[in-house]
Amino acid sequence: MLTDVAARKAEKREKAYKLYDAGGLHLVVAASGGKLWRMKYQFGGKEKLLSFGPYPEVTLAAAREARDEARTQLRAGKDPSIAKKIRKLEAVSGDGSFETIAREWYALNKEHWVARHASDVIESLEAEIFPILGGSPIKDISAADVLACLRPIEKRGAKETARRIRQRMSAVFVYAVASGRADNDPAAMVKKAMAPMKKGKQPAITDLDKAREMLAKAESETAHPVTKLALRILALTAVRPGTLAATPWAEWPAGSNLWQIPAERMKLRLQHKDDEARDHFVPLSRQTIEAIDALRTISGRGPLAFPNTRHAHKPMSENAIGYLLHRAGYHSKHVPHGWRATFSSVMNERFRPDKPVIDLMLAHAPKDKVEGAYNRALHLERRKELAQIWADLILEGARPAAELLVGPRR
The missing domain is CATH 1.10.150.130 (Tyrosine recombinase, N-terminal domain)
Structure with a gap:
């Protein structure tokens, strides 16, 4: 068996060599003079090595304790090398909480x-x-x-x-x-x-007069101006709430009347499943541009159009728009995503021949890929016309966007 004196006096040689203890434990003396504790063992029919650290930082007694612990793990059917890696992971992860x-x-x-x-x-x-x-x-x-x-x-x-x-x-x-x-x-x-979900469409008000009333009530509530302007722009553009909430100012350059949303922002994953996916274009009505200009006076200096009130580098939560609708009395009656149904119902009822164009405005993917390619290339002028018509309809009698920057109207 190896002694501490022998380990201490072991000198470097031209080539590395080993000093053996018992139970597979040995001290490797490197050509440089460094000394490292190792243990040779077998697991799963394969010979493996386990390191315990350098000598004299790890004493002979400590190395033997580590060897005995490894042998106990082997008797329990565990690989000591794997157990060691787990301990390292736990160390990196603190308390393993x-x-x-x-x-x-x-x-x-x-x-x-x-x-x-x-x-x-x-x-x-x-x-x-x-x-x-x-x-x-x-x-x-x-x-x-x-x-x-x-x-x-x-x-x-x-x-x-x-x-x-x-x-x-x-x-x-x-x-x-x-x-x-x-x-x-x-x-x-x-x-x-978990509690069962009711299957079906998300709640939405599809009657134009009731939708106008809802928007007016919500905009009269006490809320942060950014939230109110987000609600109005959501109603005007009928984009998905999550897409709107994460909008960077770079997508709304001053003077532009067309919003280009990158394809990757239309999905949660960076890698788009559809190799042919393209950017989504949203025509901006006169009222939408007014709302964006009003918003620019609040958050225009930062990278995000709708920043989080506590963390400006993060986008606002789309739940903020939902909470505003709840306070206005529309809990379970209309959700932020419901504006898409409102727009679709009202505009399809008035302009039935334009259904393919309206679907395109909602970024609905056509089942027919040939039709999809065709629609991507056409209809932009008609989409601009319909966007303005919709804005005139939904904001009839509404107060100017600039008034949303101050308190609620009494």
Whole structure:
């Protein structure tokens, strides 16, 4: 057996050599004079090496303790090398808490998402999950714990949000399992225990007079001017709320009456599934330009048209528009996405021959690829005409956009 004296007095040679202890433990003396503890063992029919660190920083006694621990792992059917890697991961992830591992997972994946989706992912976890389970060791979290976080979200009527958050939690647990820091995915277990969703279209007011009334009521509520202007521009353009919320000022250059939305912003993933996907063009009516100009006086110095009130480098939450509609009395009657249905219903009723053009304005993909290619190349002038007609209809009797910069009208 090796002694501490022998280890200390071992001198470098022209080639590296080994001083053996017992149980596979040995000290490698490098040609440079450095000394490293290693253990030779077999696992799965293969010979492997495990390092314990340099001598004399790691003493002979400490190396033997590490060897004994590795042999205990081998008797339990575990590979000591894998166990060592897991310990390193846990060290990187601090206490192995849900929040720490979730942030690690987020950092790994955020580069594959557009900014709006990435922001929504981390903000939803920060708001709904981290305050409750963030500090809990991920191995100790049960399905009941996960469900306890999701139930309050469901009870306030945000069932779809609860389902998205469950999916994100599940992805974190799967990541933890794959990296050896969790044994199962409790978020997957609660999927069928969640409140059922009512199938069907999202609530929307499709009567023109009622839609005008709704917009006027919402704009009379006490709210941040950016939120009010976002609601108006959403109603005028009928784009998807998430697309609008993440709009950079670069897409709205002063003097332009055409909004060009890059293809990758029309989807959550950076890689678009459709190789033929192209930018979406939104004609801007006179009233839309007025609203954008009013907005520019508030947020025009920053990169985002609709910045988050607390974090200017992040886009506003599209939920802000929904909350404004709720306060105006339209909970479960009309959602931000419902403006697309309002626009479609009103304009198709008045201009039936223009249905293909209206669908194009909503960025609805035609089932016929030949028709899709044809529509991309035509109809821009008609789309501009319809956008102005719609703006005149929905804002009939409405106050100027500049008035939205001040308090509510009494």
